[in-house]
Amino acid sequence: MTQDEIFNKVQGVLVEALAVDDDEVTPEAVLTRDLGAESIDFLDIVFQLEQAFGFKIQPGELFPENVAQNPEYVQDGKVTPKGIAELKSRLPHANFAALEADPAVERVAEIFTVEAIVKFCERKLG
């Protein structure tokens, strides 16, 4: 499957799951900030990606789990360097530029751009 084909499938999933228009789903769009995704949408996106691509996504594989509750990873409302390193190792597809500039815990969701989802799918298919 080519990168364009993967992008088109991801775009279709996000259009359906988030009720947005095709042209809003650009590679750099952030799922939460730009496309209005809320926490439950992430579960929907996982299910729809599994259906669209025919692979299985394990809990925590695409989106992080048990990070915000861990005091080693989050202190005073900020993700610690150890936390960022842990997220990076768990989620190599995500985009950490914004989080590294401002590690506020509420910005963790911003590591998920459309491009990050496409990269994740490429790795799964590769």
Place this chain on the structure above:
Amino acid sequence: MRWIWVDRVVELETGARLVAVKNVSLAEDHLHDHFAASESGPAEAIMPASLILEGMAQSAGILVGHAERFKEKVILAKVTRFELERDVTPGCTIRYTATLDQIGASGASTSGVIEVLDHARAGEFERIGRAQLVFSHLDQNLAGTAYPEHNFVFGETFKDLLRNSGVEWESRPADRPLDSSPAP
């Protein structure tokens, strides 16, 4: 009034598909308010679309719960899509067909088809809508919030519905169409 918006489960394939029916009756209070008679016209009793969606969600929710032997507290988390093409009036029978698309530790996604049989018109069920729904397993929430162990989602009303539909509650029944006689 009991918050149960299906009358009977008529088909069940474990972890795959569930069909339920609901008869819409003028005895239901909500119909008299939706829409009540006014100076400009008589009452126009229509089943609210939100309650039709609730029936679809209960049908699909039972399918999801049954797939894990009702160990999980299954709650409707998201209506991804809901379309309804015509009104449903008293005297009609609604048929909900729920299909399990995906299920995992965190929850499940389902597709649903809504059909109606209008007894005033001889004929067959007519497809009038569809719904894509996402369910969450409440105890697997990402925030780590703890809930009571007792499965308050599938309470006695649901248990009675399932028993009267011939669905075994505690153990997973073999895949089979349900017969017309209640479970012993």
